[in-house]
Amino acid sequence: MERLSVEQRFSDIDYNIQYIKExxxxxxxxxxxxxxxxxxxxxxxxxxxxxxNRAIENGIDLIGENKVQEFLxxxxxxxxxxxxxxxxxxxxxxxxxxxxxxxxxxxxxxxxKLACEISKRSISAGIITPCLVEVNxxxxxxxxxxxxxxxxxxxxxxxEMPNICIEGLMTIPPICDNNAELDKYxxxxxxxxxxxxxxxxxxxxxxxxxxxxxxxxxxxVLNGSTLVxxxxxxxxxxxx
Ligand SMILES: *Cc1c(COP(=O)(O)O)cnc(C)c1O
Numbered sequence: 001m002e003r004l005s006v007e008q009r010f011s012d013i014d015y016n017i018q019y020i021k022e023x024x025x026x027x028x029x030x031x032x033x034x035x036x037x038x039x040x041x042x043x044x045x046x047x048x049x050x051x052x053n054r055a056i057e058n059g060i061d062l063i064g065e066n067k068v069q070e071f072l073x074x075x076x077x078x079x080x081x082x083x084x085x086x087x088x089x090x091x092x093x094x095x096x097x098x099x100x101x102x103x104x105x106x107x108x109x110x111x112x113k114l115a116c117e118i119s120k121r122s123i124s125a126g127i128i129t130p131c132l133v134e135v136n137x138x139x140x141x142x143x144x145x146x147x148x149x150x151x152x153x154x155x156x157x158x159x160e161m162p163n164i165c166i167e168g169l170m171t172i173p174p175i176c177d178n179n180a181e182l183d184k185y186x187x188x189x190x191x192x193x194x195x196x197x198x199x200x201x202x203x204x205x206x207x208x209x210x211x212x213x214x215x216x217x218x219x220x221v222l223n224g225s226t227l228v229x230x231x232x233x234x235x236x237x238x239x240x
Contacts, residue, residue: 004236009051014054016059016234017042018038023101023218024038024040024215024228026218027217027222030222031223031224036096039226039228040228040230041210041228042063042235043213044064044065045064045067046075046238047235047237050233062083063083063084064107065086065089066087066090067089068095068099071085071099071103076080081138084185085102085104085109086103087138088098088107088108088210089108091106091108093113093117096121097185100118100121100125100127101125101127101129104130105123108134109133109134110134110144115164119163122162123163125205126161127156128163128165131164132167133164133166134146134169134170135169135173136148137174137188138173140174143172145175148188151196155196155201163176165204166204167207168193169189169192169193169208170210171211173211183222186224187223190225208226208227209225209226209236210228212228212229212230213229214227214231238240
């Protein structure tokens with residue numbers, strides 16, 4: 001792969017942010033919503049702080065990281081005064097202690113056991129940790145996330161726990177080769193989100209429906225997403 005200069009990458013990032021925001025706005029309007037109804041998250045895994053800070057200086061106010069260790073290693077170099085950070089990758093129970101209090105939200109809660117640990121560590125830290133419940137909408141064995149059939153039950157249990165607050169749902173749909181199939185998963189998630197919201201459960205907010213990545217964020221917005229998580233389309237291909 002061709003190595004780009006720092007200046008070239010900066011200008012690509014600036015351009016991509018504007019371009020992605022325009023496409024999100026168009027899709028939001030097409031879905032009958034306000035352009036402010038959809039939030040753009042920049043997914044920053046493997047991206048060096050200098051490029052993340054460039055994005056933050058040019059219109060990004062929410063970043064997402066996958067790994068606890070990677071995020072903690074980069075955090076001190078990031079300009080997060082006016083930017084929130086969420087954990088979006090799978091979280092192991094034994095890493096909860098390190099991440100609670102370090103991010104503004106954990107989007108990848110997929111078990112009662114994990115939620116219980118987040119609750120416990122949040123009590124110790126004297127904070128409330130906002131979370132999303134991750135749903136394995138395609139029922140794929142290889143994927144993390146709560147089974148569709150168990151989402152309500154898990155939400156009920158978590159809602160009883162102190163110092164953890166559910167703010168919505170997150171999903172990564174299966175790889176689809178056509179829009180119709182993709183729409184099926186996204187709309188199933190949206191229906192679930194609306195159904196749970198209508199129940200008005202105590203200590204449960206359904207404000208955020210986190211779905212859509214580089215290849216499918218427009219379809220996600222057309223199907224009701226309120227937060228899209230975009231990495232590659234914003235920063236370029238990841239080099240591991
Ligand atoms: C990597 C990642 C993304 C972003 O993926 P891109 O295809 O690069 O936009 C979004 N969500 C999660 C959970 C991820 O791990």
